[in-house]
Amino acid sequence: MANDTLLVGTRKGLLVYKKDGERWQVAHDEFFGIPVSMVYFDPQNGDWWVALDHGHWGMKLHRSSDKGRNWEEVEAPKYPEGTMIKEEVPASLRYIWAFSAAGNEFPGKIYIGTEPGGLFESNGEGFDFNTALWNHPSRRDHWTGGGRDYPGIHSIVVDPRDSNHLYVGISVAGVFESTDRGTSWQVRNKGLRADFLPDPHAEVGHDPHLLLSSPSNPDVLWQQNHCGIFRSTNAGQSWDDISDPDGPANFGFAIAVDDQDENRAWVAPAISDVTRVAVDKALCICRTDDGGKTWKDFRSGLPQEQCYDIVYRHALVASGDEVVFGTTTGNLYASNDAGETWKAITHNLAMVYCLCFAN
Amino acid sequence: MASVHFTYALRRFYPGLASIEIEADTVSEIVSQLDESYPGMSDYIVDERGALREHVNIFVNNTRIKDRQNLGDRVGKNEEVYIMQALSGG
Numbered sequence: 001m002a003n004d005t006l007l008v009g010t011r012k013g014l015l016v017y018k019k020d021g022e023r024w025q026v027a028h029d030e031f032f033g034i035p036v037s038m039v040y041f042d043p044q045n046g047d048w049w050v051a052l053d054h055g056h057w058g059m060k061l062h063r064s065s066d067k068g069r070n071w072e073e074v075e076a077p078k079y080p081e082g083t084m085i086k087e088e089v090p091a092s093l094r095y096i097w098a099f100s101a102a103g104n105e106f107p108g109k110i111y112i113g114t115e116p117g118g119l120f121e122s123n124g125e126g127f128d129f130n131t132a133l134w135n136h137p138s139r140r141d142h143w144t145g146g147g148r149d150y151p152g153i154h155s156i157v158v159d160p161r162d163s164n165h166l167y168v169g170i171s172v173a174g175v176f177e178s179t180d181r182g183t184s185w186q187v188r189n190k191g192l193r194a195d196f197l198p199d200p201h202a203e204v205g206h207d208p209h210l211l212l213s214s215p216s217n218p219d220v221l222w223q224q225n226h227c228g229i230f231r232s233t234n235a236g237q238s239w240d241d242i243s244d245p246d247g248p249a250n251f252g253f254a255i256a257v258d259d260q261d262e263n264r265a266w267v268a269p270a271i272s273d274v275t276r277v278a279v280d281k282a283l284c285i286c287r288t289d290d291g292g293k294t295w296k297d298f299r300s301g302l303p304q305e306q307c308y309d310i311v312y313r314h315a316l317v318a319s320g321d322e323v324v325f326g327t328t329t330g331n332l333y334a335s336n337d338a339g340e341t342w343k344a345i346t347h348n349l350a351m352v353y354c355l356c357f358a359n
Numbered sequence: 360m361a362s363v364h365f366t367y368a369l370r371r372f373y374p375g376l377a378s379i380e381i382e383a384d385t386v387s388e389i390v391s392q393l394d395e396s397y398p399g400m401s402d403y404i405v406d407e408r409g410a411l412r413e414h415v416n417i418f419v420n421n422t423r424i425k426d427r428q429n430l431g432d433r434v435g436k437n438e439e440v441y442i443m444q445a446l447s448g449g
Contacts, residue, residue: 055414057412075399092407
């Protein structure tokens with residue numbers, strides 16, 4: 001299906017774009033002035049979800065079942081009483097960073113990933129807290145905050161073949177897999193590298209910035225990691241470093257995966273963790289068509305001087321040959337030839353936090 | 360009965376917001392009763408622990424409450440309670 005609706009979550013609200021011929025145009029905006037931490041289109045029932053990061057009033061959840069015409073506030077997940085991050089630090093919801101439908105066998109249910117490291121699942125009346133992940137023996141000593149004060153679940157991947165099979169990506173802890181719908185969790189960080197730890201090959205303590213699976217082959221997983229780009233072809237049992245040693249495709253936050261081709265993905269490079277600026281102050285999107293063996297950088301239509309944009313982890317999306325990304329300086333770019341040439345949709349948004357197609 | 364007054368910032372979420380009278384001995388009791396008049400409002404004021412959100416202030420008359428964790432500050436009859444937004448940013 002052609003992509004005709006794009007949801008853009010910014011620091012100052014949600015914008016709904018519609019495609020008019022070749023052009024994306026703003027149809028309406030919602031939650032004016034309020035930071036949107038995450039936006040999600042539920043492919044099972046068509047619901048739109050938005051997480052709002054009110055500076056004063058806490059995280060709030062809103063849902064629309066009529067393509068954004070009407071919204072209802074849904075009570076946000078709550079950490080159960082007595083849940084402690086560590087001694088004398090009670091857990092409370094600080095940030096909503098991920099949504100995922102719970103799988104084909106559980107229509108209408110969603111997972112939500114949060115800071116300080118809690119995974120929640122909707123139950124029709126509210127949200128259940130996943131105690132097995134929270135009680136994983138690695139959490140207290142080996143999960144840390146990365147950019148945020150506490151660990152955050154930013155990625156939730158549900159196997160389309162088996163709704164009991166899921167992964168989460170946590171900054172900073174790594175990848176965890178469950179094959180029993182979250183009743184138990186196994187660490188899946190073999191082959192990753194954490195250059196910021198005394199032992200870069202520690203079992204836990206890695207920083208996957210975003211974790212995705214290939215829709216055409218869910219055993220192929222990808223992650224843009226703090227320390228490079230990694231791919232697994234065995235369902236997360238091990239990871240291969242597919243960063244480009246000679247090109248810009250190394251550090252970054254975002255990654256998008258082709259929905260038909262398990263060997264194709266896009267990343268949005270930045271210089272490094274200590275210099276979070278577009279490489280050479282020139283914006284590019286890199287694509288691999290061979291599972292990460294080689295990368296090409298595409299620049300046509302993108303600024304090539306004095307450019308400071310970076311792309312946050314949820315701000316690059318691909319569907320078919322359509323690729324869209326938003327940047328920290330409020331630019332929004334689209335490509336309809338699989339990322340090879342680009343046109344600006346706008347240059348004047350607030351910082352872009354997240355994007356999704358909603359078809 | 361204490362009179363409870365709200366910052367104008369909350370009108371965005373509760374357009375008909377107006378001061379209300381609540382019978383209570385503590386600030387905690389007041390916050391827990393807010394939902395009867397304004398459903399869901401307590402979640403805007405406190406987190407799931409019942410602690411006052413970081414950028415919210417509550418005053419009893421002109422005195423800022425001291426117990427931000429449990430909101431155990433006493434409220435006398437005919438006192439004025441103000442639920443305010445703390446200033447942050449520039």
